[in-house]
Amino acid sequence: MAFAADRQGTFLRSISEEHDTIAGILRVAEDAGQIRVITLANVTAQRIVDTFQEYRDAIKVFHYGGHADGGGLLVDSGGGEVQSIDGKSFADFLAKQPGLELVFLNGCSSQGQSQGLLDAGAKTVIATSVAINDESAKDFSRTFYNSLVTGAPLIDAFDEAGSAVMMKSGGKTRSLYWDVPEATKSEMPWKLFGQESGWKLTEAARDIILMQTVEKAQTLVQQARTKDALKAIVDLLKERNHPMLQQFVQVQSSFTANEKNNLMGILSSSEYNMERNKATHSLLTLLGTLTAEQEA
Secondary structure, three states, rough: EEEEEEEEEEOOOOHHHHHHHHHHHHHHHHHHHHHHHHHEOOOOOHHHHHHOOOOOOOOOEEEEOOEEEEEEEEEEOOOOOOOOOOEHHHHHHHHHOOOOEEEEEEEHHHHHHHHHHHOOOOEEEEOOOOOHHHHHHHHHHHHHHHHHHHHOOHHHHHHHHHHHHHHOOOHHHHHHEEEOOOOHHOOOOOEEEEEEOOOOOOHHHHHHHHHHHHHHHHHHHHHHOOHHHHHHHHHHHHHHHOOOOHHHHHHHHHHHHHHHHHOOOOOOHHHHHHHHHHHHEEEEEEHHHHHHHHHH
């Protein structure tokens, strides 16, 4: 476990708590002789390298907590300043660690590094799609590791962690984000990626995220936010080139066209409301079909 708080920039107040909490949780398994935990506070790039070399081929999980983005991780320079670790170079280094099974990048917007890590041979990666709230990052990792220690499969631990942070946020996804435009605050920021040659979690993880998005879209419709619901589900289906994508896109296009026609005065209020209701009904029907297919 490697942590870096960036004492000069945006200080992460919960990073030491994340460090102590996870170490405490894993200590149960460590005391039972099941694992050994190495924790590195104010970590430098050299300490990461040295630790992998010291425990060559024995490290199964690498956890990073700190500032990150799609291009790399921020660590301590050794002199109290910040140093950036290039994501591609880091992935190349991790590719030379054959025992590594999970890379958990619990920093902001780290998802951009996931594909490089998978291409380099990482079996499973947990990363974030956007900037995340410091406190939420601590809570997510706490529940995730506690689930693992108490015997949950990794996919279940990931799901439980997501549910736990949503419970604490009162079901408001937006509170999990940090300094992100309101329009993007519509999905769980943590993502699970895997290879079929590794733990074979890719499809299961994708199914869970899909169903979470379907439920979110249904909730948005109930809140009279059909436009946001369409965007959430269409964006996800586009990423996956899902076979039902075109049906949802047609509903989205119709909804957008009716909004435009209403603003231009082409549709009366009653006509617009009727068309809006039609689009909402079509969306709910498609979401129901999507749910039934997943359950089957």
